[in-house]
Amino acid sequence: MISNGTSKTVVKLHVNGETRDVMIRSADTLLETLREQLGLTGAKRACQNGDCGACTVLVNGEPMHACLSLSIETVNQPIMTIEGLRNSSIQQEFVDKWAIQCGYCTPGFILNCHALANKRPDADDETIEEWMQSNLCRCTGYQEIKEAVKSVLQNHKNDSAS
Amino acid sequence: MMENPWFSVGKPEHRIDAVAKAAGAVRYTADYSVPGILHAKLATSTQAHAKIKSIDVTESWKVPGVRAIITGKIFPFHIGPILADRPPLAFEKVRYYGEPLAIVVADHEYQAKRAADLIKVEYEPLQVVNSVREAFKTDAPLIHENSGQYMKIISNVYPVQGTNIGSHIKIRKGDFIKAWENCEYKVKETYSFNLSDHAAIEPRCVRVEINPTGKVVVHSTTQSPFTIKKVLNQFFNIDVGNIIVHVPMIGGAFGGKGTVQLEPLAYLASKAVGGKMVKLEYDREEDLITAPGHIGLEATIALGTNKSGKLMAGQYTYLIDSGAYTDQAAGITRAAAIDCTGPYNIANVWCDSYCMYTNHPYATSFRGYAHPELTFAVERTMDQLAKIIHMDPVELRTINAIKPGNSSPTRTTLNASNIGDVSKCIERAKELINWNEGARKETAEGMIRAKGISTFWKTSTTATNAQSGAILKFEPDGSVNLSCAAIEIGQGTKTILAQMVAERLKMDINKVHVTMEVNTQTDPHQWRTVASSTTFLAGRAVMNAADDAIAQLKRTASIALQCSMEDLEIGGGRVYLKPSPEYGVKIEDIALGYKFPNGHAVEGQVVGHGRYIQRHLTPMDKDTGFGKPGPWWSVGTQAIEVEWNPKDCTYKILKALTVLDGGKIINPMTAVQQMRGGMYLGLSFASHEGFQFGTDGTVLNPQLRTYQLMRFGDQPADYIVDFIETPAADGPYGARGIGEYGVIGMAGALANALSRAAQIELNHLPLLPEQIWNVRKEFKNDSV
Ligand code: FES
Ligand code: FES
Numbered sequence: 009m010i011s012n013g014t015s016k017t018v019v020k021l022h023v024n025g026e027t028r029d030v031m032i033r034s035a036d037t038l039l040e041t042l043r044e045q046l047g048l049t050g051a052k053r054a055c056q057n058g059d060c061g062a063c064t065v066l067v068n069g070e071p072m073h074a075c076l077s078l079s080i081e082t083v084n085q086p087i088m089t090i091e092g093l094r095n096s097s098i099q100q101e102f103v104d105k106w107a108i109q110c111g112y113c114t115p116g117f118i119l120n121c122h123a124l125a126n127k128r129p130d131a132d133d134e135t136i137e138e139w140m141q142s143n144l145c146r147c148t149g150y151q152e153i154k155e156a157v158k159s160v161l162q163n164h165k166n167d168s169a170s
Numbered sequence: 171m172m173e174n175p176w177f178s179v180g181k182p183e184h185r186i187d188a189v190a191k192a193a194g195a196v197r198y199t200a201d202y203s204v205p206g207i208l209h210a211k212l213a214t215s216t217q218a219h220a221k222i223k224s225i226d227v228t229e230s231w232k233v234p235g236v237r238a239i240i241t242g243k244i245f246p247f248h249i250g251p252i253l254a255d256r257p258p259l260a261f262e263k264v265r266y267y268g269e270p271l272a273i274v275v276a277d278h279e280y281q282a283k284r285a286a287d288l289i290k291v292e293y294e295p296l297q298v299v300n301s302v303r304e305a306f307k308t309d310a311p312l313i314h315e316n317s318g319q320y321m322k323i324i325s326n327v328y329p330v331q332g333t334n335i336g337s338h339i340k341i342r343k344g345d346f347i348k349a350w351e352n353c354e355y356k357v358k359e360t361y362s363f364n365l366s367d368h369a370a371i372e373p374r375c376v377r378v379e380i381n382p383t384g385k386v387v388v389h390s391t392t393q394s395p396f397t398i399k400k401v402l403n404q405f406f407n408i409d410v411g412n413i414i415v416h417v418p419m420i421g422g423a424f425g426g427k428g429t430v431q432l433e434p435l436a437y438l439a440s441k442a443v444g445g446k447m448v449k450l451e452y453d454r455e456e457d458l459i460t461a462p463g464h465i466g467l468e469a470t471i472a473l474g475t476n477k478s479g480k481l482m483a484g485q486y487t488y489l490i491d492s493g494a495y496t497d498q499a500a501g502i503t504r505a506a507a508i509d510c511t512g513p514y515n516i517a518n519v520w521c522d523s524y525c526m527y528t529n530h531p532y533a534t535s536f537r538g539y540a541h542p543e544l545t546f547a548v549e550r551t552m553d554q555l556a557k558i559i560h561m562d563p564v565e566l567r568t569i570n571a572i573k574p575g576n577s578s579p580t581r582t583t584l585n586a587s588n589i590g591d592v593s594k595c596i597e598r599a600k601e602l603i604n605w606n607e608g609a610r611k612e613t614a615e616g617m618i619r620a621k622g623i624s625t626f627w628k629t630s631t632t633a634t635n636a637q638s639g640a641i642l643k644f645e646p647d648g649s650v651n652l653s654c655a656a657i658e659i660g661q662g663t664k665t666i667l668a669q670m671v672a673e674r675l676k677m678d679i680n681k682v683h684v685t686m687e688v689n690t691q692t693d694p695h696q697w698r699t700v701a702s703s704t705t706f707l708a709g710r711a712v713m714n715a716a717d718d719a720i721a722q723l724k725r726t727a728s729i730a731l732q733c734s735m736e737d738l739e740i741g742g743g744r745v746y747l748k749p750s751p752e753y754g755v756k757i758e759d760i761a762l763g764y765k766f767p768n769g770h771a772v773e774g775q776v777v778g779h780g781r782y783i784q785r786h787l788t789p790m791d792k793d794t795g796f797g798k799p800g801p802w803w804s805v806g807t808q809a810i811e812v813e814w815n816p817k818d819c820t821y822k823i824l825k826a827l828t829v830l831d832g833g834k835i836i837n838p839m840t841a842v843q844q845m846r847g848g849m850y851l852g853l854s855f856a857s858h859e860g861f862q863f864g865t866d867g868t869v870l871n872p873q874l875r876t877y878q879l880m881r882f883g884d885q886p887a888d889y890i891v892d893f894i895e896t897p898a899a900d901g902p903y904g905a906r907g908i909g910e911y912g913v914i915g916m917a918g919a920l921a922n923a924l925s926r927a928a929q930i931e932l933n934h935l936p937l938l939p940e941q942i943w944n945v946r947k948e949f950k951n952d953s954v
Pocket of ligand 1: 052053054055056057058059060061062063064073074075076
């Protein structure tokens with residue numbers, strides 16, 4: 009028989025503020041574990057190669073490609089998926105600015121943008137571009153997404169000024 | 171007339187799916203799982219053209235969890251939407267790199283994948299046909315030895331036995347040969363680009379199970395659920411009524427999910443494991459090359475004018491690279507002929523549109539269905555012709571713009587309703603791009619700013635009996651459920667249809683609940699969600715259903731109010747007396763019938779139904795192309811302004827502009843979304859995209875890392891969208907189709923702008939800086 013690394017271990021993941029037991033193989037990616045074991049399907053599988061950003065989640069507040077992260081590496085670290093982000097201003101901006109069409113890229117963009125607003129609230133256009141280039145959208149043409157990101161950052165600024 | 175306070179058509183209503191999508195709560199096909207589901211993976215060809223000598227699966231069976239392995243022997247027949255020329259699993263030979271050879275079904279996906287990797291295939295390589303040009307040669311190796319024997323699924327496909335021609339469509343209008351001799355100015359040029367891909371962010375995915383009573387249940391990322399039923403019926407002998415297809419929302423499609431490719435594979439896989447549910451989810455690499463992509467093209471266009479620049483004669487040769495199988499490329503070949511001239515009035519037209527087999531991944535419909543491709547070639551020719559005549563290129567387009575009273579290449583007579591206003595689009599675009607301020611300028615920093623323009627048209631070549639249906643079911647709170655098999659692929663169709671319901675019933679749009687998921691068992695038949703035809707077809711069906719519901723509501727209300735139906739009016743969630751609106755009944759009180767105070771009840775639930783079918787469309791004549799292929803043409807003009815750096819040939823797109831005459835615009839914001847998205851797709855295709863082929867026909871860039879597309883920041887700094895709304899008499903509220911149109915003129919406009927900037931002729935895509943650099947080098951060498 010060919011060995012497949014099939015043996016599994018139960019570990020705890022801290023996802024969206026909850027501690028969850030998952031049973032993983034050493035080769036399981038975070039994307040597989042979130043989607044298949046926890047039903048958190050907001051993170052999308054679209055290339056599994058780090059090229060599209062559809063699988064973006066936050067690990068320790070940093071945007072990560074869940075398709076390139078091993079589940080085992082994220083034990084003991086706070087993980088946030090789109091399901092953990094409720095009624096944020098970013099989600100509202102994406103709706104208001106018409107930045108959503110098919111919606112497949114949306115969770116990835118929103119989480120990436122959420123991290124950007126937290127980490128680099130004064131990001132200039134170049135920084136925004138650098139961050140957002142990791143995510144692909146095939147429907148919108150990026151203009152509306154850009155407007156949504158900018159207005160989130162602007163609101164952040166206004167909030168912290170007042 | 172009293173203003174309708176509940177109007178919805180023409181209003182930028184918010185998309186009904188946006189909030190759930192922002193929350194990541196929408197479940198797409200791949201997001202569903204059930205315990206015990208089995209997973210399928212494909213073994214695909216590593217050769218572009220070869221005989222299959224043997225397939226050895228011994229090692230694969232040793233992988234734990236493997237439940238079935240099947241090869242082409244299990245189903246040695248050909249399928250296809252237009253010409254049945256493609257085995258779902260290759261048998262005897264492979265015809266493209268990435269072609270499915272075998273399916274492994276296992277408990278886990280990684281097991282299936284491991285086992286698929288262990289399948290050993292022995293090939294006998296055959297000579298590879300690596301371009302349409304090679305394919306066309308008389309001594310070219312044959313990709314399909316028996317193409318003349320393939321079954322034709324629709325008329326208007328003409329494979330030529332003993333050649334690589336999968337179909338040949340002709341237009342013969344007027345007397346081209348004579349007219350050409352008499353032309354004062356002439357131009358003839360050749361254009362080309364490679365096959366590319368839709369690259370929707372959602373890869374294709376399907377689940378199939380066969381239940382013990384023989385019902386085949388399919389869940390798929392498809393634009394064509396009823397076509398899946400048709401294909402499974404036609405080729406696998408399953409009763410249409412026994413096939414149920416479910417489609418949730420789709421993560422982008424762009425035509426790529428319009429054809430049937432992975433569903434038969436998953437069906438065979440499920441059958442091999444006794445009907446258990448099997449999921450087949452493509453990896454990106456498979457989605458790019460195993461599943462069908464976007465055609466390649468080599469086009470040669472000759473245009474001739476009289477002294478004053480009026481087009482007298484046009485000859486068009488389109489060699490369409492359909493790859494290994496014709497699929498929808500055979501239909502694209504036909505569409506390219508139908509609209510071959512672009513929106514110009516030319517009396518003498520000669521067109522040969524060929525669907526060519528090559529050893530490339532095969533192609534299917536792509537947003538625009540032949541039009542972005544032919545428009546690139548036509549619009550480049552128009553600019554080069556203008557140069558020869560010394561005429562302003564906008565002027566050349568204006569004087570030749572097609573008008574009511576003219577006829578199309580297939581000799582359909584145009585009138586004010588079936589064609590939009592081309593001249594007006596040109597004029598508006600010219601203004602908005604400030605054409606008169608100069609089309610080429612050097613900036614103080616030594617950059618070149620240049621503009622390019624492109625005009626386009628498109629009719630929707632649907633099946634002549636393409637149709638749609640809609641059902642409106644009322645709830646006891648006065649709200650209404652709409653079921654209709656139009657698919658939400660991101661274009662906003664469900665929102666548009668909700669608006670039409672709200673408008674017709676004069677009710678609050680929040681009281682219209684649209685079933686987002688399509689189920690072929692409960693929804694009425696819908697041809698497909700393609701060809702920019704949904705607003706039109708489903709829209710008409712929905713209006714029809716609303717009228718039916720209104721009649722029922724009035725009937726019940728007339729009993730409740732003891733008056734005649736004619737005296738009643740509907741609006742604001744009530745049915746009321748026209749002369750005294752305060753006297754009426756709430757819809758909620760009659761939605762499930764009316765109950766008299768004494769308990770007696772009449773009528774029952776209000777269920778409106780409606781339908782619409784294309785009228786008076788015909789196939790084309792084989793020898794001349796004569797026929798009426800589509801209901802109307804939407805037309806438009808697009809323009810681009812670039813800033814080009816002559817030092818390194820890099821460029822930025824400053825402005826991208828679309829002026830579209832799409833008839834009445836139902837939702838101005840979703841329409842703008844559609845235009846911008848289309849413009850992006852067209853620009854990405856024109857500037858970055860294309861498969862690179864090795865000399866052996868392998869695809870060198872089957873990943874999103876190496877298959878480059880426009881990313882955030884590469885998009886135009888400014889998108890400008892404007893609409894001319896010449897109503898279509900047939901359309902719902904005067905609407906025509908708009909879904910594909912943003913994409914159509916972009917390649918032409920960008921190539922025209924960059925050609926003007928670099929003062930060379932850029933006739934090949936993609937327009938990467940290296941490409942511009944190389945062409946410039948050739949031009950310089952030529953001129954010395
Ligand atoms: S799926 Fe992770 S980057 Fe594409
Ligand atoms: S909205 Fe479809 S990919 Fe971004």
